[in-house]
Amino acid sequence: MQDEEYMQQxxxxxxxxxxxxxxxxxxxxxxxxxxxxxxxxxxxxxxxETFLKIYQQGKKGFVPDQFKPWMYKIATNACKDYWRKPMSRLEYITDKDMEGTGQIHHIIDHQIERQWMVESLNQLSVDYRTVLYLRFYQDLKYSEIALALDISINTVKTRIARGLKQLKTILRADERKGAKGNG
Structure with a gap:
């Protein structure tokens, strides 16, 4: 069954x-x-929080035309809300610091290249980073990204193109730093 049919149910x-x-x-x-x-x-x-909103909307009888972009839109908006609240950041940092004391750190299960790519992506602006994550990590189509972020398809294309261009610059700069450090 399609996601929208589950929302209907x-x-x-x-x-x-x-x-x-x-x-x-x-x-x-x-x-x-x-x-x-x-x-x-x-x-x-x-x-x-995202799933709670999905559940509440479903109980009210709302069925989105396309579930997946709608779900990512809810999650993206929740992230934007978090970024707008500076106090909540401090609360989470405190919680994380408190949790971390006395615990053994997780073993990173990603290859160095993957971590390098993620670190490079994180240097991009939120707008570029978000479209690139949705496109390449969540495999959303341009039209789905446009729906999820409430922007036009042309804006999605532009942000992906510019984001990839900036990412290429960042990766090349990192490679040069690595070559200098090893030489």
Whole structure:
């Protein structure tokens, strides 16, 4: 069944349809939000908030034309709300610091190249970083990205092109630094 059909079932009171959507999208949505916020606890909170809004809208009878872009739009807006609230950042940093004491750090399961790419992407502006994550990590089409971010397809294309150009510059600069450091 399509995601929109599950939303239709949810609007009819069939809560198990929502469980299927959560199962289907929790991991990719968490990955997207985590890449934007760089904080596991906060990313999980945003994902839960996103699914709560999806559930509430479904219970009210709302069925989006395209579920996936709509879901990413909710999550992106929740991230933007977080960025607008400076106090919440301090709360999460404090929580994270408190959690981290006495714990063994996670072993990074990504290759060095992947970490290098993510670090390079993080140097981009939020606008460029967001479209690149949605396109290349979440595999959304341009039209879906436009819906998710509430921008035109031409703006999506422009941001992807400019983001990739800036990313190329960043990667080349990093390569030069690495060559100088090893030589």
């Amino acid at each position: 949810l609007s009819l009171g069939i809560d198990s349809a929502f469980d299927i959507l959560v199962f289907r999208y929790h991991k990719p949505l968490f990955g997207y939000v985590y890449r934007l916020l760089h904080d596991e606890k906060l990313a999980e909170d945003i994902v839960q």
